[in-house]
Amino acid sequence: MFSSFMLNTWIAGTAVAVIAGVTGFFAVLRGATFAAHAIPNGAFAGAAGATLLGLNPFVGLAVFSVAGALGIAGLSRRARSDVATALTFVMMLGVGALFVSWSTQYAQEAYSLLFGEVFGVSADQVRPIVVLGAVSVAAIVVMFRPLLLSSALPEVAEARGVPPRRMELAFLLVMALATSMTVPVVGALLMFSLMIGPAAAARSLTARPGLAMTLSVVIALVTVWIAIAAAYQSNWPLGFFVGVIGAAFFLAGKAWSALTDQARSKRGANRKILSS
Amino acid sequence: MFRYIVEPGFFGSGPVHIALAVGAVIAVTSAVVGVFTVTRGQSFAGHSLADIATTGGSGAFLVGLNQFWGYLAFGAGAAAFMEMIGIQRRRGRDVATGVVLGAALGLAALFLYLGTQYSSTTGASFTILFGSIFVITSSTVPALIVSALLALGTVLVLARVLLLTSLSPDLAAARGVPVRAVGAAFLMALAISVALSAVIIGAVLSTALLIGPAATALRVAKGPVRAAAVAAGIGVAATWLGTLLAYDSYYWPPHGRGWPVSFFVVTLVTGGYLISYLRPGGKPAETPAEPEHACSVALC
Numbered sequence: 001m002f003s004s005f006m007l008n009t010w011i012a013g014t015a016v017a018v019i020a021g022v023t024g025f026f027a028v029l030r031g032a033t034f035a036a037h038a039i040p041n042g043a044f045a046g047a048a049g050a051t052l053l054g055l056n057p058f059v060g061l062a063v064f065s066v067a068g069a070l071g072i073a074g075l076s077r078r079a080r081s082d083v084a085t086a087l088t089f090v091m092m093l094g095v096g097a098l099f100v101s102w103s104t105q106y107a108q109e110a111y112s113l114l115f116g117e118v119f120g121v122s123a124d125q126v127r128p129i130v131v132l133g134a135v136s137v138a139a140i141v142v143m144f145r146p147l148l149l150s151s152a153l154p155e156v157a158e159a160r161g162v163p164p165r166r167m168e169l170a171f172l173l174v175m176a177l178a179t180s181m182t183v184p185v186v187g188a189l190l191m192f193s194l195m196i197g198p199a200a201a202a203r204s205l206t207a208r209p210g211l212a213m214t215l216s217v218v219i220a221l222v223t224v225w226i227a228i229a230a231a232y233q234s235n236w237p238l239g240f241f242v243g244v245i246g247a248a249f250f251l252a253g254k255a256w257s258a259l260t261d262q263a264r265s266k267r268g269a270n271r272k273i274l275s276s
Numbered sequence: 277m278f279r280y281i282v283e284p285g286f287f288g289s290g291p292v293h294i295a296l297a298v299g300a301v302i303a304v305t306s307a308v309v310g311v312f313t314v315t316r317g318q319s320f321a322g323h324s325l326a327d328i329a330t331t332g333g334s335g336a337f338l339v340g341l342n343q344f345w346g347y348l349a350f351g352a353g354a355a356a357f358m359e360m361i362g363i364q365r366r367r368g369r370d371v372a373t374g375v376v377l378g379a380a381l382g383l384a385a386l387f388l389y390l391g392t393q394y395s396s397t398t399g400a401s402f403t404i405l406f407g408s409i410f411v412i413t414s415s416t417v418p419a420l421i422v423s424a425l426l427a428l429g430t431v432l433v434l435a436r437v438l439l440l441t442s443l444s445p446d447l448a449a450a451r452g453v454p455v456r457a458v459g460a461a462f463l464m465a466l467a468i469s470v471a472l473s474a475v476i477i478g479a480v481l482s483t484a485l486l487i488g489p490a491a492t493a494l495r496v497a498k499g500p501v502r503a504a505a506v507a508a509g510i511g512v513a514a515t516w517l518g519t520l521l522a523y524d525s526y527y528w529p530p531h532g533r534g535w536p537v538s539f540f541v542v543t544l545v546t547g548g549y550l551i552s553y554l555r556p557g558g559k560p561a562e563t564p565a566e567p568e569h570a571c572s573v574a575l576c
Contacts, residue, residue: 028371034323034370037377075553078553080317082318082320083491086320087546089483090483090488090545091542093481094538095539097481097538097542101534115385115388189381190378190381192374193377194378239382239385243378243382247378247379
């Protein structure tokens with residue numbers, strides 16, 4: 001499991017988990033769950049198109065994810081954002097369906113782009129993930145305070161000179177680039193599970209933003225590591241384990257916060273009885 | 277001229293007849309349900325139900341059933357589950373939806389993997405994800421029509437109450453409308469409707485038929501009744517034209533194998549929306565946008 005053949009997988013998986021934990025935290029906070037789902041999924045079309053033209057899939061992924069982020073942000077100006085996201089997304093996927101049908105080895109190609117191909121990851125695939133991942137995590141850390149303010153209290157942020165539209169676009173672009181690079185490894189459909197499950201679990205464990213983001217990264221790391229080990233042992237797809245473990249963490253977080261809420265309210269009730 | 281637009285044999289082909297008839301019924305259902313979905317801000321829920329239907333489709337493929345039953349079973353199950361975990365609180369509902377969706381997609385990956393393990397047909401995953409209107413078997417047609425009528429009937433019967441609960445849940449509750457039950461019934465109709473469009477343009481893309489015509493209609497038409505009628509028209513037109521173009525495309529480059537129907541339908545639907553969006557003097561967002569960051573899937 002830890003042979004040199006698997007080394008790239010572990011590196012890529014770790015980088016992916018850090019990216020997912022950091023960007024997922026803000027995606028959950030901003031209610032951008034749908035966009036988080038749509039962009040890496042739609043970018044799959046770019047990879048299919050680039051493969052068709054004989055280009056590096058990363059080129060296609062980058063072009064399509066940036067186009068997706070711009071499309072969502074642009075259409076949201078004059079329409080509801082969920083409608084804008086849905087339409088941008090289906091358009092990208094429709095083009096993807098066309099590209100996949102043109103390609104001669106279509107089914108296998110589509111399957112691995114959608115669901116990931118985590119074993120036999122090459123060094124060429126790891127490098128862009130690590131580099132772009134580092135850049136996007138750095139960008140999020142730099143933007144941390146204004147981004148947090150505009151996510152939690154958009155009006156206050158605007159009054160303080162943080163333009164919400166530009167913040168939205170910046171966040172979408174960072175998320176788009178960071179998540180799309182991971183598509184060839186984790187797959188378009190499953191990057192999303194890794195972003196939402198751990199971040200949502202972290203949010204139900206603590207209300208402090210810095211701690212929640214760290215926790216979200218830690219949970220994402222644990223999820224990915226368990227998933228890689230399990231997928232290696234069982235030969236089942238990695239995405240299955242990521243999806244199920246992510247959901248399990250979310251449910252555990254929910255149960256934990258329900259328990260502590262109950263304990264807290266009971267304590268509060270006791271105190272009230274004592275004081276009266 | 278006509279011969280160049282419509283390939284000879286288009287109207288004589290059996291699969292095409294089925295495709296056009298079933299496609300129209302499904303397009304109308306999706307469009308009408310879609311008007312309420314957009315008004316209620318439930319695009320993400322609609323899309324998630326469609327994606328979860330993928331899991332059902334691949335599961336049905338694994339055990340050898342018709343994919344439609346898989347779409348329907350998983351869509352309805354997911355609707356019930358989402359109702360259970362998310363209806364009481366507005367915040368966190370889209371996160372709950374997202375987690376259910378993530379787990380379901382993981383399961384879909386497993387089913388498809390096992391499916392390709394046990395049989396050598398690799399094209400199945402493509403059909404499940406992107407649909408195929410020409411391979412509807414005539415034995416499933418009655419089931420498709422009945423389900424479509426069921427979804428359409430539910431929404432039409434509940435239309436007034438649905439609008440009231442969408443626009444002002446408090447007022448509806450004050451008037452004695454069972455808001456939660458109405459929401460649950462609508463979510464079921466939504467699940468059936470996306471399962472149906474999954475058959476023709478694929479689970480991942482059924483969102484296009486649901487949201488596209490409805491969003492366009494809400495921009496150009498006044499009032500919900502007219503919007504539903506316009507949406508139904510756009511949906512049927514896009515489905516028929518898409519089917520025709522897909523049939524024609526068997527003679528197009530690069531392979532002479534035919535382009536996917538879903539590509540044409542999605543392009544037509546999105547194109548229609550863009551025209552209405554860029555139209556000078558077009559109305560801004562139809563419904564008052566609720567705080568977007570708070571809930572993008574608000575079951576308001």
